[in-house]
Amino acid sequence: MNHLKQLESEAIYVIREVAAQAERPVLLFSGGKDSICMAHLARKAFHPGKIPFPLMHIDTGHNFQETLDYRDEYLKEIGANLIVRTVQASIDAGRVVEETGIGASRNALQTTTLLDAINEFKFDAALGGARRDEEKARAKERFFSFRNSFGQWDPKNQRPELWNIFNGQKKKGEHFRVFPISNWTELDVWQYIELENIPMPSLYFSHKRNVFERDEVIYFASDIMERHPHEEVAEKVVRFRTIGDMTCTGAVESRADTVRDIIWEVAATRTTERGTRADDKRTEAAMEDRKKQGYF
Amino acid sequence: MNTKIENTSNYDVEEYLNKELLRFTTAGSVDDGKSTLIGRLLFDSKAIFQDQMDALEESSKLRGEEGVNLALLTDGLRSEREQGITIDVAYRYFATPKRKFIIADTPGHEQYTRNMVTGASTADLAIILIDARLGVLTQSKRHGFIASLLGIPHVLVCVNKMDLVDFDKGVYDKIVKDFTAFATKLDIPDMIFVPISALDGDNVVDRSERTPWYTGPTVMHHLENVVISSDHNLIDFRFPVQYVVRPHLNFRGFSGRIPSGTIAVGEEIVALPSRKTSKIKEIVSFDGNQQEAVAGESVVLTLEDEIDISRGEMIVRKNNLPRVENKFEATLCWMDDQRPLDSGTPYIVQHTSRNVQGYIRELRYLIDVNTLHRNKEADTLKLNEIGRVVIETAMPLFLDPYKNNRETGSFILIDPANNLTVAAGMVRYASSRTESNRDDLMFTGASMNIIKENVTVTRAEREARNGHKGHVIWLTGHVRSGKSTIARGVAQTLFEQGKQVFNLDGDVARHGICGDLGFSERDRRESVRRIAHMARLASDAGQVVICSLISPRKEMRDFARALMPDGAFTEVHVNCSIDECRKRDKDGLYAKADKGEIPNFTGVSAAYEPPVNPDLVVDTEQQSPKESVAAVVDAVKDKL
Numbered sequence: 001m002n003h004l005k006q007l008e009s010e011a012i013y014v015i016r017e018v019a020a021q022a023e024r025p026v027l028l029f030s031g032g033k034d035s036i037c038m039a040h041l042a043r044k045a046f047h048p049g050k051i052p053f054p055l056m057h058i059d060t061g062h063n064f065q066e067t068l069d070y071r072d073e074y075l076k077e078i079g080a081n082l083i084v085r086t087v088q089a090s091i092d093a094g095r096v097v098e099e100t101g102i103g104a105s106r107n108a109l110q111t112t113t114l115l116d117a118i119n120e121f122k123f124d125a126a127l128g129g130a131r132r133d134e135e136k137a138r139a140k141e142r143f144f145s146f147r148n149s150f151g152q153w154d155p156k157n158q159r160p161e162l163w164n165i166f167n168g169q170k171k172k173g174e175h176f177r178v179f180p181i182s183n184w185t186e187l188d189v190w191q192y193i194e195l196e197n198i199p200m201p202s203l204y205f206s207h208k209r210n211v212f213e214r215d216e217v218i219y220f221a222s223d224i225m226e227r228h229p230h231e232e233v234a235e236k237v238v239r240f241r242t243i244g245d246m247t248c249t250g251a252v253e254s255r256a257d258t259v260r261d262i263i264w265e266v267a268a269t270r271t272t273e274r275g276t277r278a279d280d281k282r283t284e285a286a287m288e289d290r291k292k293q294g295y296f
Numbered sequence: 297m298n299t300k301i302e303n304t305s306n307y308d309v310e311e312y313l314n315k316e317l318l319r320f321t322t323a324g325s326v327d328d329g330k331s332t333l334i335g336r337l338l339f340d341s342k343a344i345f346q347d348q349m350d351a352l353e354e355s356s357k358l359r360g361e362e363g364v365n366l367a368l369l370t371d372g373l374r375s376e377r378e379q380g381i382t383i384d385v386a387y388r389y390f391a392t393p394k395r396k397f398i399i400a401d402t403p404g405h406e407q408y409t410r411n412m413v414t415g416a417s418t419a420d421l422a423i424i425l426i427d428a429r430l431g432v433l434t435q436s437k438r439h440g441f442i443a444s445l446l447g448i449p450h451v452l453v454c455v456n457k458m459d460l461v462d463f464d465k466g467v468y469d470k471i472v473k474d475f476t477a478f479a480t481k482l483d484i485p486d487m488i489f490v491p492i493s494a495l496d497g498d499n500v501v502d503r504s505e506r507t508p509w510y511t512g513p514t515v516m517h518h519l520e521n522v523v524i525s526s527d528h529n530l531i532d533f534r535f536p537v538q539y540v541v542r543p544h545l546n547f548r549g550f551s552g553r554i555p556s557g558t559i560a561v562g563e564e565i566v567a568l569p570s571r572k573t574s575k576i577k578e579i580v581s582f583d584g585n586q587q588e589a590v591a592g593e594s595v596v597l598t599l600e601d602e603i604d605i606s607r608g609e610m611i612v613r614k615n616n617l618p619r620v621e622n623k624f625e626a627t628l629c630w631m632d633d634q635r636p637l638d639s640g641t642p643y644i645v646q647h648t649s650r651n652v653q654g655y656i657r658e659l660r661y662l663i664d665v666n667t668l669h670r671n672k673e674a675d676t677l678k679l680n681e682i683g684r685v686v687i688e689t690a691m692p693l694f695l696d697p698y699k700n701n702r703e704t705g706s707f708i709l710i711d712p713a714n715n716l717t718v719a720a721g722m723v724r725y726a727s728s729r730t731e732s733n734r735d736d737l738m739f740t741g742a743s744m745n746i747i748k749e750n751v752t753v754t755r756a757e758r759e760a761r762n763g764h765k766g767h768v769i770w771l772t773g774h775v776r777s778g779k780s781t782i783a784r785g786v787a788q789t790l791f792e793q794g795k796q797v798f799n800l801d802g803d804v805a806r807h808g809i810c811g812d813l814g815f816s817e818r819d820r821r822e823s824v825r826r827i828a829h830m831a832r833l834a835s836d837a838g839q840v841v842i843c844s845l846i847s848p849r850k851e852m853r854d855f856a857r858a859l860m861p862d863g864a865f866t867e868v869h870v871n872c873s874i875d876e877c878r879k880r881d882k883d884g885l886y887a888k889a890d891k892g893e894i895p896n897f898t899g900v901s902a903a904y905e906p907p908v909n910p911d912l913v914v915d916t917e918q919q920s921p922k923e924s925v926a927a928v929v930d931a932v933k934d935k936l
Contacts, residue, residue, distance in 0.1 A: 001592050003317035003396040012594040013538070013553040020539040020607050020649070044582040045551070047596070049543035132387045139386040158384070159717045160410060160631050162417040163706045164553075165646055169715035183398055185389050 004192055007184055011038075012045040013164065014143055014180035015127065019045075019052055021168035022125035022176070028114075029055040029075075029082070031067035032243040033200060034129030036074065037181065037189055040198050042127075043078055054081040056126075058114050060106040060245045061088045062224050067243055070201040085117040102226050105247040115151040118175060125168070125176045133185045143182055149173035186241075187266050194259045203240045206257040211236050217250035315391065318524060321400040321415040321448070323439040324425035329456045333425065333494035334388060334401055337516065340501040341390045385415045394520045409442065409665060409680035410631045413720055416446035417706070420524050423452045423515075428461045428491070432474040434666045440475070441665055444482035445627065445682070445722070447702055449527045451479075451487040452518055459493040463506045481668060483699075486522070490515055526754065528591050531861045532696065533557030534618060534704050535611040536648035541596055549580055549596035550605055552649070555703030557613070559597070560588035567603055568610045568620060568694050574601040608650035610694045615865075617858055618704055622692040623657070625724045628685050628709070630677040632718035635711065637677040637685075643718070647693050647707035654689035654709075677719075684724070698722035758838030762796050764936040766835035768860050769928065771844040772853060772907060773870030774899050775885060776877040778916040778924065779844035782870060785925035786842050795936065798834045800827050802845025815896045821852060828856035835864060840936060848904040866932050869910040870924075874899050876917050 001009070015038075018025050027042060029035045042051045057071060075082050087106045090096050095116065096109045118126060132139045142158055144166045159167055168176060181189070193200060210221040212231045219225060221233040225247055238251035239262075256262045324330030388399040400415030402408070416422060422443040426436045443451050453475060461467045468491045479487060490499055491507050492515060498504035501516040513521070538552040559565075559576060566573045579586040580596040589595045597611065605611065612618060630637060637656060645654040662674035662683040670684075677683045698705030709719040759765050769786065771779040780801055787797045802823070806813070809826055813819040824847050831841045847853050857865045877899065878886045889897030896902040907913075912931040914924040 001590075003315045006317045006592060009553055009592055009594040016539045016551055016594075045594070046541055047582040048547060048549075048580065049541045133389045139388065140384045155384070160385075160414045160720070162414055162708055162717075162720045163703065164418070165648075165706065165708050167646060167708060167710055167715070167717045169644065169710055171715065183387070183389070185391070187391070188396070 004188065004195060007181070007188060008041065008044075008192065010164075010183065011041045011180035014166070014178065015042050015045045017144075017166050017168070018125050018127055018176075018178050018180075021166070024121065024123050025053040025125040025127060025178075026083070026118075026121065026123045027051070027053060027055045027127040028129075029057050029071070030129075030244065031057070031063070031071045031201060032129070033189055033193065033204065034131065034181065036198060036200065037192060038127060038129045039074070039078065039080065040196060041180065051078075051080055054083050056083040056085065056117060056121075056123075058110050058117065059084055059086045059088075060110055061086055062106055062222075062246045064201075064203055064220075064243065064246060066201050066203050074199065083117070083121070085113055085120075087113050089113070090116065102228060104226070105245060107245050107248045110245075118151065123175060124170065125178055127178050127180065129181055130179045131184050131186075131189075132179075132182050141179060141182065143179055144168055145177045145179065146170070147175050147177060151175070153177075187263065190259060190263045190266055194263060200259070201243060203243055204262065206237055206239045206255045206261075208235055209238050209251065210234070211238060211251060218252065219250060220246055222246050315393075316395045316524070317398065318395050318421065318519060318522075319398045319400065319419050320421040320423060320452075320519065321402060321412075321419040322423045322425070323402055323412050323415075323442070328425045328427045328430075329494040330401070330425050333423070333454065333456065333492070333500065333515075334399060336494050336497055336500050337399075338388065338390050340497060341392055341516070385411050392516070392520055397519065409438070409629065409682070412439070412442050413446060413629045413631075416442055416448055417702075417720065419446070419448050420527060421450040421452060421519070421522060422448045423454055425454050425456050426471055426475065428455050428457045428467055428471065431471055432478065436475065437478050438665045440479055440482055440484070441668060444479075444484050445629075447483075447698060447722075449485050450522050450524070451484050452515065452522075453487065453489045454494075454515060455489060455491045456494050458491045458498060458507065459496055463491070463498075463504075465507075465509045468510075488512060488518060490518070529556035529701050530591055531557060532616055532618070532701060533559050533613045533862075534648075534694075534696070534701065535559070535597065536650065536694075536704070537605055537607055537609050537611065538649045539607060540605070547598070548602070549598050550611065551594070551596045553594040554589055554591050555648070556591050556701050557616075558588060558590045559613075564614045565599070565611050566614050566617070567605050568612060568617070569692060570603070570605075570609070572601075572603045573614060574599040574603055576600075608648075610648070610650075612694075613862060615857055616862055617854070618694045618696045620692045621695055622690070623686065623688045624693070624695055625660075625684065625686055626707075626721040627663075627682060627698075627724055628656075628677060628719045628721050629682045630679055630719050632711065632716055633679040634714075634716075635718070636679075637683075637719070642712060644710040644712055645687065645689055645693070645707055645721075646710060647695070648704060650691075650693060652689045652691040652693065654687050656685050657688045658686040660684040660686065687721070695723045697725055755836050755838065762838045764795055764840070765864065766838045767840045767864050767866065767932060767936055768831045768835050768856070769840070769842045769866045769868060769932060770831075770847070770853060770856055771842070771868045771870050771928075772847045772910075774872060774874060774877045774904060775846060775897070776880045777870045777872035778880075778921065779846075779870045781921050782868075782914065782916075782924050782928060783842045783844040785921060786928045789925060789929050790840055790936075796839045798839040798841045800831055800834070800841060800843045800845075802827065802843075802847075805845075815894065817896065817902075820896070821849075824852040825855065828852075828859050831856065832859050835860065840932075846898050846904070848898045848902065850905045850907070853907065863935060866912065866935065867907055867910045868928055868931070869907045869913045870916060871906070871913050872916045 027038060029039060046052060087109045090113045091098050096112045099105060130138055132141060142161045146159055147153060210233050211218045212221050212227060212233050214231060218238060236253055237255060239254045239256060240249060240251050242249055254265060256265045322330050322334060386401045388401055390397050400419060402411045402415035424436060424439045426432060455468050455471050472489045490512060491510050492499045494500060498506055499514045501514060503514055534555050534557060535552050537550045541549040541551050561576050561579060563576050564573060565576060577598045577600045579589050580598060639656050642653045642655060645652050659674060661670040661672045662681055663670055665682055696704040705723040707721045708717050711718045755766060771783055773779050783799055787799050791797045805827055810823045813823050827843060827845060831843050834841045853867060888894050889900040898904050914927050916924055
């Protein structure tokens with residue numbers, strides 16, 4: 001078996017373990033490549049049956065339209081059951097207060113919406129597409145990551161994970177975040193997409209777009225983001241390496257328009273994909289702080 | 297920048313698809329340069345990105361350090377950065393054109409034995425760092441012990457900081473000698489040493505000009521080339537059922553990942569614990585059904601017959617069963633810092649996909665991880681302590697010794713009060729066979745270290761040279777039924793055909809390897825166990841082994857069969873009535889048994905369980921010795 005087949009087999013094993021051990025699992029689906037791979041793996045895990053749990057999208061309201069179109073089409077095709085919860089509803093209900101001004105983002109607000117949804121549906125395991133290679137704090141994340149009844153992560157008090165044995169025991173109100181593709185890298189994901197011929201949202205491929213630059217990150221010049229007067233909008237040929245909320249997802253200049261081109265580009269590239277994420281740049285330990293609070 | 301990157305980087309997509317995966321763990325102590333070595337491997341293999349490098353330079357500057365501190369790259373969590381030490385297992389990834397690597401980076405302090413055990417549990421290889429200035433310290437030995445305990449097949453010892461001892465060959469040689477001497481007490485099948493400077497990069501990726509006396513591989517070369525394909529157990533098919541896929545009434549599939557062995561459509565299987573049998577109907581996968589599946593694959597199996605099998609049960613081959621036990625011995629590493637081992641707690645034992653309740657019935661001894669000394673007076677295990685225990689479970693488990701099978705020989709204990717994972721366990725042997733006081737032999741590896749082919753010349757290679765397969769012919773029957781006579785005849789015939797042959801006779805063994813054993817039920821079982829293991833070793837060495845021993849119990853013969861690879865065992869019942877046996881008995885053994893002078897004599901004062909379904913029955917009352925020999929030779933001719 002080559003390493004991609006081994007990683008696939010490991011991910012399927014973990015997904016099945018969730019279906020077997022949890023009572024009410026859910027797969028968190030953002031429309032990004034990692035969660036699309038997750039949905040694909042879940043399909044494989046239960047073939048010829050259907051995925052025996054719903055998918056859930058936490059919509060910040062600042063998503064790219066392409067992402068939403070792709071989401072609806074892909075999930076219809078695979079016959080999955082989708083739940084959508086919006087940050088806007090959390091704002092309207094007074095659960096969170098919207099950031100304002102330049103640099104405002106709803107990214108951090110998602111955490112509340114997510115935890116509320118987990119409580120609402122009494123989910124006890126939320127599958128996510130996070131990978132350990134993305135960021136330093138994630139390098140120590142478990143496959144089965146325990147969350148207390150406040151949805152929080154305690155990095156100093158994690159259950160040791162040995163062999164392929166996953167301790168999914170929990171009390172009422174506690175839940176797990178489970179990361180089946182923990183051991184994959186960005187390159188592995190793209191290679192797998194190529195190998196499995198999985199359709200991807202158009203945002204990942206090279207296209208013309210009006211953008212502006214801030215702190216060395218290229219952003220889409222949408223109506224949602226307020227700009228300084230000196231931040232000039234220009235049309236550039238770009239693609240996105242990650243897809244998330246428009247306010248924190250940066251583009252790269254690229255002419256890669258096929259999966260193979262992207263693989264070559266990723267193999268040759270010199271910055272991490274989270275390097276295009278503004279949310280990690282706030283402090284050196286930014287990701288760790290957000291994860292402790294219950295972020296994805 | 298805004299140009300399409302053409303495929304000029306020699307980046308071959310097909311090549312990438314054919315990479316092997318190697319998981320390794322690194323163990324080192326504070327300041328022996330472990331993080332620096334990992335940083336160096338990542339940096340030199342270009343797995344570090346520019347933005348990570350920039351962030352690193354900035355952090356190093358803030359801490360007032362000169363140059364880039366590669367160690368900062370791997371010290372992930374904020375609390376660790378504050379303390380300047382690594383406190384948890386962190387996973388790192390890099391790839392070269394040959395392999396993808398997963399590093400489980402673990403801290404080396406004594407109090408973090410827990411983390412080292414965790415990182416080691418999935419590793420194919422362990423890197424142990426030794427500071428050249430300090431030589432082999434207690435902690436180096438501890439790392440070696442844990443690598444051995446967790447069954448890591450390959451160990452790479454890096455003698456680091458060679459730059460600080462002027463690349464002195466004498467210093468290096470002494471460390472190699474000292475550590476090798478220590479490692480003879482352990483069970484490490486493959487070990488090599490490399491003199492390095494992680495800081496400067498000597499012998500890490502590129503060969504150093506400063507060690508002209510060193511001719512072995514660099515660290516990276518060894519990581520890329522060490523042979524791992526033969527580490528997996530491809531013999532014993534085990535399939536713990538993980539989840540039952542049942543989309544509609546006409547489909548019932550059993551999903552799981554195969555931990556060991558192979559399986560093909562049409563093969564006979566037995567489900568445990570029900571012992572119901574069936575055949576494999578289909579091996580289902582999303583990409584189309586398969587004819588066969590091997591260890592490591594996640595598949596769905598369907599069966600010819602409708603058998604009710606649930607999660608936690610196991611599908612195995614009919615002639616190769618694990619032990620089904622509710623009492624067994626294990627080595628435990630205690631992982632909980634709050635509560636020590638408690639004999640009154642009904643722990644949850646999680647083994648493969650099976651969860652059962654279990655009590656720790658006995659703590660035999662605690663092992664000092666630094667000296668390997670056994671403390672039999674210990675009454676509990678605390679965090680980071682390792683000990684040998686006897687566990688009894690409410691329901692049976694389907695076990696293999698850890699040495700044979702890292703997946704079906706491992707388990708965790710969960711405290712039911714707080715759901716924490718409190719211990720990691722490795723099955724050493726099932727208890728029904730360890731009641732004797734000889735468990736020391738088993739611990740030091742004298743028991744089952746034979747399934748894995750850790751030798752340089754493999755069974756397959758020997759078989760190829762011999763022109764026939766290794767095999768075990770097992771002759772069972774009453775005293776004087778004619779077993780030994782037939783065994784000699786079969787050996788002679790096969791030898792004349794150019795086969796490598798080897799006789800193991802129960803009576804002969806009593807003068808040597810079983811000379812310390814008597815005739816109690818337990819000693820008889822031990823005697824069979826030893827002969828079965830010798831047969832396995834000799835057949836692994838390519839021999840056709842002809843065993844002749846009463847082996848009166850079905851359980852004993854099943855044990856022998858289970859020890860051999862599928863198809864490499866032929867059970868022959870040498871059948872002869874007791875009356876005829878008595879007539880042939882010129883030495884008067886039966887007469888002595890009648891008088892009670894020989895206790896537990898089969899057929900007189902102990903029962904013989906005839907084989908239910910042997911591969912062959914020879915009737916020595918009806919057939920001449922010559923005919924019996926011919927029948928046996930004929931029965932194995934297609935199997936050799």
